[in-house]
Amino acid sequence: MDKLSIGEMAAINRVSVQALRLYDRMGLLKPQFIDINRYRYYDIKQSARLDMIQSLQLLGMSLRQIKEQLDKQDVSVVQGLLEMQKDRLDEQIAQLRATRKSVERTLINYRRYHSAPGDGMIFTEFMPERKIYCYDSRINFYDFGLETYEYILRELKTHIALNELPMAYFCNVGTILRQERLARREFISTEVFIFVDDDFQCSSNIEVLPSRTYLCISCDNFHKEKSYAERLLAYAAEKDLAFDGDYICEVVTDLPVFVGNERSMFIKLQIPIKF
Amino acid sequence: MDKLSIGEMAAINRVSVQALRLYDRMGLLKPQFIDINRYRYYDIKQSARLDMIQSLQLLGMSLRQIKEQLDKQDVSVVQGLLEMQKDRLDEQIAQLRATRKSVERTLINYRRYHSAPGDGMIFTEFMPERKIYCYDSRINFYDFGLETYEYILRELKTHIALNELPMAYFCNVGTILRQERLARREFISTEVFIFVDDDFQCSSNIEVLPSRTYLCISCDNFHKEKSYAERLLAYAAEKDLAFDGDYICEVVTDLPVFVGNERSMFIKLQIPIKF
DNA sequence: CCTTGACTCTATACATGGTATAGACCTTAC
DNA sequence: GTAAGGTCTATACCATGTATAGAGTCAAGG
Numbered sequence: 001m002d003k004l005s006i007g008e009m010a011a012i013n014r015v016s017v018q019a020l021r022l023y024d025r026m027g028l029l030k031p032q033f034i035d036i037n038r039y040r041y042y043d044i045k046q047s048a049r050l051d052m053i054q055s056l057q058l059l060g061m062s063l064r065q066i067k068e069q070l071d072k073q074d075v076s077v078v079q080g081l082l083e084m085q086k087d088r089l090d091e092q093i094a095q096l097r098a099t100r101k102s103v104e105r106t107l108i109n110y111r112r113y114h115s116a117p118g119d120g121m122i123f124t125e126f127m128p129e130r131k132i133y134c135y136d137s138r139i140n141f142y143d144f145g146l147e148t149y150e151y152i153l154r155e156l157k158t159h160i161a162l163n164e165l166p167m168a169y170f171c172n173v174g175t176i177l178r179q180e181r182l183a184r185r186e187f188i189s190t191e192v193f194i195f196v197d198d199d200f201q202c203s204s205n206i207e208v209l210p211s212r213t214y215l216c217i218s219c220d221n222f223h224k225e226k227s228y229a230e231r232l233l234a235y236a237a238e239k240d241l242a243f244d245g246d247y248i249c250e251v252v253t254d255l256p257v258f259v260g261n262e263r264s265m266f267i268k269l270q271i272p273i274k275f
Numbered sequence: 276m277d278k279l280s281i282g283e284m285a286a287i288n289r290v291s292v293q294a295l296r297l298y299d300r301m302g303l304l305k306p307q308f309i310d311i312n313r314y315r316y317y318d319i320k321q322s323a324r325l326d327m328i329q330s331l332q333l334l335g336m337s338l339r340q341i342k343e344q345l346d347k348q349d350v351s352v353v354q355g356l357l358e359m360q361k362d363r364l365d366e367q368i369a370q371l372r373a374t375r376k377s378v379e380r381t382l383i384n385y386r387r388y389h390s391a392p393g394d395g396m397i398f399t400e401f402m403p404e405r406k407i408y409c410y411d412s413r414i415n416f417y418d419f420g421l422e423t424y425e426y427i428l429r430e431l432k433t434h435i436a437l438n439e440l441p442m443a444y445f446c447n448v449g450t451i452l453r454q455e456r457l458a459r460r461e462f463i464s465t466e467v468f469i470f471v472d473d474d475f476q477c478s479s480n481i482e483v484l485p486s487r488t489y490l491c492i493s494c495d496n497f498h499k500e501k502s503y504a505e506r507l508l509a510y511a512a513e514k515d516l517a518f519d520g521d522y523i524c525e526v527v528t529d530l531p532v533f534v535g536n537e538r539s540m541f542i543k544l545q546i547p548i549k550f
Numbered sequence: 551c552c553t554t555g556a557c558t559c560t561a562t563a564c565a566t567g568g569t570a571t572a573g574a575c576c577t578t579a580c
Numbered sequence: 581g582t583a584a585g586g587t588c589t590a591t592a593c594c595a596t597g598t599a600t601a602g603a604g605t606c607a608a609g610g
Contacts, residue, residue: 007557012429014436017558018598037605039558044425051428055446059378062595079385082378089375093368100364103334103357110354150319153326154287161289171330280577282586292587293569312576313588338567552610559604568594575588580581 003033003041013050028053028067060085101197102168106253109172113253113266119220120228122235127270130209131200132193133169134176135159141175142187146222156192165202169194177247182271185233187226195250212244212272219267225249229269236271244274278308278316288325303328303342335360376472377443381528384447388528388541394495395503397510402545405484406475407468408444409451410434416450417462421497431467440477444469452522457546460508462501470525487519487547494542500524504544511546519549 009031010017023029024040029049031040049070056066059082069078117123137152153173160170177189196206215236219228229247236243248270285292298304299315304324306315324345331341334357344353392398412427428448435445452464471481490511494503504522511518523545 005557006559012426012433014432016598019596021559022597037559039605044422044429047425047429051432051445054442055381057596058374058443058446059381060374064595075385079382082382082385086375086378086382089371089378093371093375096364096368096371099333099335100361100368103361103364106330106334107354107357107361110350110357147319150322151287154319154322157289157326158287167329168333170326171333280586291569294567296588297568314576315587332567554609555607557604557606560602562600564599565597566595570593571591573589575586577584577586579584 004044006031006040006042009042009046013047015050015054023050023053023063026063026067028063028070060089098166098168102166102171105172105195109253116252116266116268117218119218120231122215122217122232124213124273125216125270126213127209127211129198129211131196131198132174132176132207132209133165133196133200133202134191134193134205134207137190137192140188140190141192142189142226149222152192156194160194165194165196169196172251174248174250177249179243179246182233182243182247187229209248210245210272213275214248214270215241215273216271217269219269220265222265222267225267225269232269232271236273242274243271245272247271279319281306281315281317284317284321288322290325290329298325298328298338301338301342303338303345335364373441373443377441377446380447380470384528391527391541391543392493394493395506397490397492397507399488399548400491400545401488402484402486402547404473404486406471406473407449407451407482407484408440408471408475408477409466409468409480409482412465412467415463415465416467417464417501424497427467431469435469440469440471444471447526449523449525452524454518454521457508457518457522460505462504484523485520485547488550489523489545490516490548491546492544494544495540497540497542500542500544507544507546511548517549518546520547522546 004012006017006020009015010020020029020040020042024031029046032043032046033041035041052070053063053066056069056078057063061069061081065081069081135156137155139148139152141149141152156173157167157170160167172195174193174195175189176191176193177187181188193207196202200206215232217228217232219225229249250268250270252266252268279287281292281295284290285295295304295315295317299306304321307318307321308316310316327345328338328341331344331353332338336344336356340356344356410431412430414423414427416424416427431448432442432445435442447470449468449470450464451466451468452462456463468482471477475481490507492503492507494500504524525543525545527541527543
């Protein structure tokens, strides 16, 4: 029954020497013998305990939990823990999937940004059905500037947090101007929204933008929205195009570039048209 | 253009004050003004940068990476990063799924353990098809004791690690004694294995245990294997049952209970029988 | 017996993205 | 003027280790 030095024990068990020393300090795995020079010596059979530590770790338990378990020597509690662990893993997986989805969405938006017509260009684009979550700020943002808009976004952010909606959606926002207002050329709107996934479930505040062809104009600056929107309206009038829904101002990308402190936005103004 | 104190800025952006101070120290988000008393004051428009930080964080980037990005002001690099991020997320999701699966498997094994006949009981059980990954230790472990068995398991562990197989499988191991040997009552085997998932893909060392009814005996101690296996053989002879495959010694659960340093195992010896 | 190289020891710092605390200082409202 | 509450810096802590320095120890070869 030979003793294994800490290095040997570490090597055959694929752990680092430091990890073993940590386990010793934590009382999770004490070496069988410690000699006069405080050298640690392990028994090969202690690998069993190490296996257990590593297994439970793989199952997502913390070292503290593992220690408690091993100290308690109670088999049944492990089962309860594992049941909980399963739920936690499901949550984490759902979380990561949502994150993946928003990475995907962000990438798509970047691609849209790169392939979009330049600032001031007017074009038509077919949009598939889109789902949005609306928030009414009760402030007509067309009466104010960027600062008020930012304050409204902070409100939206708080609202998202309080209602436990995925914050990832916050990176793709927009404003909506209702068709009646637009028809009367009244720039009066208090509603902002976030785009949500098709499969997003929520009881209220959800609207669906139907799939439709939109008349669009690209815009690279917040301050130009109103004048560009008017160009869009003028263009529509000239070509005898009628509207078929609400006017959307979509922030396609918040670019990681700042001019001073202000966000440099790429926004796309959209009016659905009737053929 | 009023200035926001750190507390106000934190509140409207749903961040902690400490986090803002951290971002300041890291140079990730410097307050617009700092007064004579070193009080930090932010501009509401700086929320844009904070949004960006939070978005990129949600996409899984570290603060260091985010800082680099924002300093560089290069849009295109973000895309590359996001592509990488997507792959990383896929990996993490796969990882978590595998973990979930092994939690599930562990739980099933615990339930099997609880509902299994007690030590020494002989019973029949139908087993569905099982997939195993074999490793040849080239040591006949029936010639040695627990220590050698542990050394062989360390070899297997190293093999798993080197071949980048999921370590989670290591918690459900077994040994296999080939039918020919068994027929001649020769306890000679050098092969250990791990149970792997049905959908596990691997080019070599994979075997499938066909679905079959097995004659089994429960055993709560490593040292009793051979004598219990002999009881199983005697029982089969008495009942005129013929074998139809290899003999399996499965470690159903490594219990988080130790007697001294030794693992307390629950093992199930199995012989497929022909009807 | 001595040297050399490899190993081990303790103690400490670092990583991540913050949180929590103490003790001092400052602002704001009454 | 005072009291409440906000802010400051500095430090420690969380978890699970890794990395390092500087000192001590072991085993093998000459």
